Amino acid sequence: MPPLNDDAIVLRTSDFSETSMVVTFFTRESGKITCLAKGARRLKNPFDTAFDAMNVCRILYYPKSGDVLQLVTEAKLTERFRVDSTVAIYAGFHVVQLLNHFTENFSPQTALFDLTKIILNDILSLNPICRSASLEDPPEKLSRCLLHYELRLLQLVGVAPSLRECVECGEKIEVRRGARRAAFGMREGGVLCPRCRPGKTRVVSLSPEALGALQLLASPEERFWKRLQLSQKTLGEIRGVWNQYLAHQMERPVPIFQWLKR
Incomplete structure (x- = not known):
């Protein structure tokens, strides 16, 4: 050839x-x-x-x-991916490790290539603020950038969770202020309405704020996810649930996730 x-x-x-x-x-x-x-x-x-x-x-x-x-x-x-902060280096390795895990040989994904290239450039641009950060407390902008990549990656490879409608029956899940916490089924792959929740195992809950943020982070439109500013409380809640979902999809724990628990 x-x-x-x-x-x-x-x-x-x-x-x-x-x-x-x-x-x-x-x-x-x-x-x-x-x-x-x-x-x-x-x-x-x-x-x-x-x-x-x-x-x-x-x-x-x-x-x-x-x-x-x-x-x-x-x-x-x-x-060249040239950074001088440990946090930015870990972030870059995190991106390519996920990409390697969720893709098969000779399965073209032009959109995924373009997304990964953009995210690596975003990490490069965040290197200056990463210098004064630690692995235990990465910058909010970097955490938001990685969450967006993880959500979009899973969308493009076909294993993203349902974040807007009940994964079982399709009922829309409200995220307005004051709404009840939403059930999220790890095995089912998304949010569950009150009727479909009973009897399910490996279910966690998300506040309306955390679920709404996840929906915006999953958007391909930069104007939605880049304008977000996540509080430590909301970011910690999202990471706690999302890391579990990623580990479930990968069917094994990933050591690099440990510093992303916040």
């Missing part, structure tokens, strides 16, 4: 031999691919630092059919 050019986000790398490495990319046109980069571990190599995680590069690779490694022969760095 002829070689292909594509824009790619670097998800992870691993050693293959003394001189070569395996690189997992998320490409704009082909989705996730795993490639062999011959000579990439040599001190002088044609790839330079293009394969650092979270970088965006333009790659040339030779596609192969079946569950085998593709061969990447060229990589030109186009956007």
Whole structure:
């Protein structure tokens, strides 16, 4: 097959031999691919630092059919993920770890590529305020940015929870001030109305404020989620429920989530 050019986000790398490495990319046109980069571990190599995680590069690779490694022969760095705060680094790894987990090889998702690229740039822009923050208390803007990404990612891969209507019967759930707390079923995958709630297990509750914020954070429109300002109380409530849902969907705990519990 002829070689292909594509824009790619670097998800992870691993050693293959003394001189070569395996690189997992998320490409704009082909989705996730795993490639062999011959000579990439040599001190002088044609790839330079293009394969650092979270970088965006333009790659040339030779596609192969079946569950085998593709061969990447060229990589030109186009956007470097350069941050100097631990919080921003963790945030970037969190993004690519989720992207790697929820996607399959050769399943194109152009919208997901574009979303991830935007979010990584947002994290870059937040690096200055992350310098004075800690992993235990990340900036509210960063927490909001990551929540938006997680919600949109799950929407695009088809496992997002129902946040506006009862997941069982479709009844609209109110989020006006003074409304009752909404039941959220982990196993059912979304909010439950009072009629459908009885008998369900693994159900938590959300205040109207937290549920309304989740609905806005899930919007693809920046004007909705970027204008939000979440109080520590609401952010903590959202994270407490949302981390459980993510872990349920991933079917395993993710260590990097520990610093996002607030």
